[in-house]
Amino acid sequence: xxxxxxxxxxxxxxxxxxxxxxxxxxxxxxxxxxxxxxxxxxxxxxxxxxxxxxxxxxxxxxxxxxxxxxxxxxxxxxxxxxxxxxxxxxxxxxxxxx
Amino acid sequence: xxxxxxxxxxxxxxxxxxxxxxxxxxxxxxxxxxxxxxxxxxxxxxxxxxxxxxxxxxxxxxxxxxxxxxxxxxxxxxxxxxxxxxxxxxxxxxxxxxxxxxxxxxxxxxxxxxxxxxxxxxxxxxxxxxxxxxxxxxxxxxxxxxxxxxxxxxxxxxxxxxxxxxxxxxxxxxxxxxxxxxxxxxxxxxxxxxxxxxxxxxxxxxxxxxxxxxxxxxxxxxxxxxxxxxxxxxxxxxxxxxxxxxxxxxxxxxxxxxxxxxxxxxxxxxxxxxxxxxxxxxxxxxxxxxxxxxxxxxxxxxxxxxxxxxxxxxxxxxxxxxxxxxxxxxxxxxxxxxxxxxxxxxxxxxxxxxxxxxxxxxxxxxxxxxxxxxxxxxxxxxxxxxxxx
Numbered sequence: 001x002x003x004x005x006x007x008x009x010x011x012x013x014x015x016x017x018x019x020x021x022x023x024x025x026x027x028x029x030x031x032x033x034x035x036x037x038x039x040x041x042x043x044x045x046x047x048x049x050x051x052x053x054x055x056x057x058x059x060x061x062x063x064x065x066x067x068x069x070x071x072x073x074x075x076x077x078x079x080x081x082x083x084x085x086x087x088x089x090x091x092x093x094x095x096x097x098x
Numbered sequence: 099x100x101x102x103x104x105x106x107x108x109x110x111x112x113x114x115x116x117x118x119x120x121x122x123x124x125x126x127x128x129x130x131x132x133x134x135x136x137x138x139x140x141x142x143x144x145x146x147x148x149x150x151x152x153x154x155x156x157x158x159x160x161x162x163x164x165x166x167x168x169x170x171x172x173x174x175x176x177x178x179x180x181x182x183x184x185x186x187x188x189x190x191x192x193x194x195x196x197x198x199x200x201x202x203x204x205x206x207x208x209x210x211x212x213x214x215x216x217x218x219x220x221x222x223x224x225x226x227x228x229x230x231x232x233x234x235x236x237x238x239x240x241x242x243x244x245x246x247x248x249x250x251x252x253x254x255x256x257x258x259x260x261x262x263x264x265x266x267x268x269x270x271x272x273x274x275x276x277x278x279x280x281x282x283x284x285x286x287x288x289x290x291x292x293x294x295x296x297x298x299x300x301x302x303x304x305x306x307x308x309x310x311x312x313x314x315x316x317x318x319x320x321x322x323x324x325x326x327x328x329x330x331x332x333x334x335x336x337x338x339x340x341x342x343x344x345x346x347x348x349x350x351x352x353x354x355x356x357x358x359x360x361x362x363x364x365x366x367x368x369x370x371x372x373x374x375x376x377x378x379x380x381x382x383x384x385x386x387x388x389x390x391x392x393x394x395x396x397x398x399x400x401x402x403x404x405x406x407x408x409x410x411x412x413x414x415x416x417x418x419x420x421x422x423x424x425x426x427x428x429x430x431x432x433x434x435x436x437x438x439x440x441x442x443x444x445x446x447x448x449x450x451x452x453x454x455x456x457x458x459x460x461x462x463x464x465x466x467x468x469x470x471x472x473x474x475x476x477x478x479x480x481x482x483x484x485x486x487x
Contacts, residue, residue: 007151009149013152042170046153046190048152051187060152
C-alpha cells in the first residue's frame, strides 16, 4: 500500500485523517498516485492538479524521503521506499501566508 | 448566510430580528465567496468555497444547511462510466472551446495594457434559478458565466458572453477580472443581466446564447475614452423583481440608474458624500428605495471621515439620507464589499451588510436603526438572506 499525507484542508475536504492508504498500479509515480487518490476521493479532483491541464497547482508541492519532487516529471518513478509504503508521499500547501 | 475569508457562517433569528444565533464556521479556513439559497426550494443552498492553494470547490446543501455535499461522483465510485465518459465533476469549470458550441480562448487586457491569457480562478457569485432548484448560474474569474442544470454536478459555460468580440478589451479590477453580478429577469426567462469588473454590464435576451454590452451613459475617467462601450468597472447591479427594466448600479465611481433594461443609464449620485462604493441594494417592498455604502475613494477603501454610514434614497436616487443610528461614527475604517449587502422580505424590510472588519450589521426597520449581529468574524465577502415561513 502507498501512504499519502495530505495537507489539512484536503483532509477535511476528503473527510480523512492524517494519512490515507492507496492501492497504486505499477510503476509508482506521482501521476499514478494522484490518479488513485482522485479515484478514491473524487472531491480532491482539481485541488492538487488542474482539472483540464493536469498540471500541479502552483501553490502545491510534493515531497518524498525529505526531497522536494514538485518539479520532477509526473511519470518519474518514485523511490522504492515510497512504492513499498515505508515512506509516505507528502502533498503540501506552499508556505505562502493566508 | 455570510461568506468570509475563513469560512461560512449562518446567522438565524425569528421575525423580530432581535436575538441571533451564530452557527459556523462551515468550511473553516477556506474563502467562501458566496452562499445562496434557491428561491424554489429554500433547503437547496449552493456555496462557493475557494482557495489560492487548492482551487475551486462547489458545496451544496439539500437540508437548509445542516449537511453539505460536493455534488458529483461519490467517494469510492469510478470517476468514469463503463464506456469511459467522465461522471459528474462538480468543481470543474472548463471554458468551452469546442468548435461546435464554444469560443476560442482569447486573451484579455492585463493591468499594464498587455494581453493576458484567460485563466479560471474562482466562482464569485452563484445565482440559483428562479424556477428550477437544480439549475444555478456561476459568475467566475476570469470573467465568464457558467450554468449547471444538475444541481452543481456539471457546469457548462455560456460562451456567447466571453466570445462576443470585446473580450480582448476586458481588464481586471483590483479584485481580479470577475463576473460578480447575475440578475435573472422574473418576467422574461430569456433575459439575464450580468456585470464584470472591469468590462461593464451585459444583457442577453435569448437565454444566454448571445449578449450585448449595455453601458451607454456610463462615464469612467480612468479610461482613455471615458464613454467607451467596454472597460467600465461596474461594482454591482441590482434589480427589484417587480420592475425588471429598472436597474441600479454602483460603479467604480457613480451611482447609475437605467429604466430601459440597461439600454441607457443616467447618474443618480446626487448629494452622496462620495459616490464610490461597492454594494447597492433595493428595499424588498419599495422599488424606489435603494441603499449604498459610500467609500472615500478608489485609493482609500474606507468610509469618509471614519464614519460608517448607509445612505438611503426613497426616490430612486439623487436625494439621499444618511442612516447612522447604531453604526460606528468615529474611527471606523472598514470596507463593505459588493456582495455583502442583502435584504429580507418581512413586512418591515430588514437590511443587512457585512464588513471587512468582520462585523455584520442588521436593521429590522429598513435602515432607521442598526445593531451589530456579530462583531468579530473574518473579513466578510458576502451576505445573503433567506426569509423562511
